[in-house]
Amino acid sequence: MPQKDRQALIKQLENVRGSRVVCYITGDRQPNLGTRIGMDVFPFFYDLLRGVGNSERLDLFLYSAGGATMAAWGLVNLFREFCENLSVLIPFKAHSSATLIALGADEIIMSRTAQLTPADPTITSPFNPVMPNQAPCTQPEFLPVSVEDVIGFMDLVRKEAKVEGEPYITEVVKLLAGDVRPLALGSVYRAKEQIKLLSRKLLSFHMPPKEQDKIEAIVLALTRELYSHDYVIGRKEAKGVLGLKIGECPEVLEASMMDLFRSYSDELELYTTYSPEAALGSQNTKTVTFKRAFIETTEKTYVFRTRKEVKRLRITRDGIPLDVMQERPLEEGWMEE
Secondary structure (H helix, E strand, O other): OOHHHHHHHHHHHHHHHOOEEEEEEEOEEOOOEEOOEOHHHHHHHHHHHHHHOOEEEEEEEEEEOOEOHHHHHHHHHHHHOOEEEEEEEEOOEEOOHHHHHHHOOOEEEEOOOOEEOOOOOEEOOOOOOEOOOOOOOOOOOEOOEEHHHHHHHHHHHHHHOOOOOHHHHHHHHHHHHHHOOHHHHHHHHHHHHHHHHHHHHHHHOOOOHHHHHHHHHHHHHHHHHOOOOOOOEOHHHHHHOOOOOEOOOOHHHHHHHHHHHHHHHHHHOOOOOOOHHHHHOOOOEEEEEEEEEEEEOOOOEEEEEEEEEEEEEEEEEOOEEEEEEEEEEEEEEEEEO
16 A cells, blocks of 8 residues: 555544554565564654654554563653554554563553464573574574463473472572583573563553552563463453453444454555465566565654565485475665655
8 A cells, every 4th residue: 555545544543532643564474574572663753752752642553472570661762752642453462572562562452353462572582492304504693482381381390390409499499400501591580570670660651550460460460370471362352351451442433443443454464474485476587575564644754664585495415306495585664655
């Protein structure tokens, strides 16, 4: 969809809401074309928010599978510098750190297909286990370690295997530390505590101290009780069970949100699996460009693009001719559209 038509949909949503709308869409096209919430976006958001100016009501239209937790914290702080009241509009996915952003809003507007998830950070560092079967003489890649996986292992030992007593637990910890180095385990613990801290701070933006018990219950549910990072929280559970501030989403608003989301999903080809063979067609070499994320208002658009060269090569392996695909990145980053 052309930029002007997409911005007309943003304007339509603003008219329905009586607010200013800023969009942040990070695509999750598969395979390997996903984009995450990151620290690189702040200059672009600042530029757009300066253009919007200070407003009484600011809506963040958000779709993301997650990303950097500290970016989520920083973005909420930035948005609140430009508005009196912050709402997050969720047409579909607002997973992990996108859920953290939603926690910092005075109001969360969820469509009937909208999703929140627990915030389960995954740690990747040189102290993590090395991925098996890597090619020799290449930069080593490390297995990500999920906070909930580590906690789940310890719960399995204590609750299911009924391992009790300090000597036995010590042996289990030694076993775990033999597979995941202690410094990586320390990073896992710090990440979990950081998620709790950020969740409390974000909720405290709009929940008074007298609701501290409610804040703690929400934090506990999102960081511990729901167990799986893949657990999907719909609108009814978010409001009725977790007690989040879920606003009304009448039909006219939901229709406007979904029309805008479809325009982004088409631009990012979210529902088209990427295939280098399909990208090449009958050609042997081709330069292709992918749109992977948007930051947008009615006045201005930033898009994250990847440009790469795709090439079909004929090789011989064990005397058998084979066609293989080679991809070479040429350019990647945010640019104004």
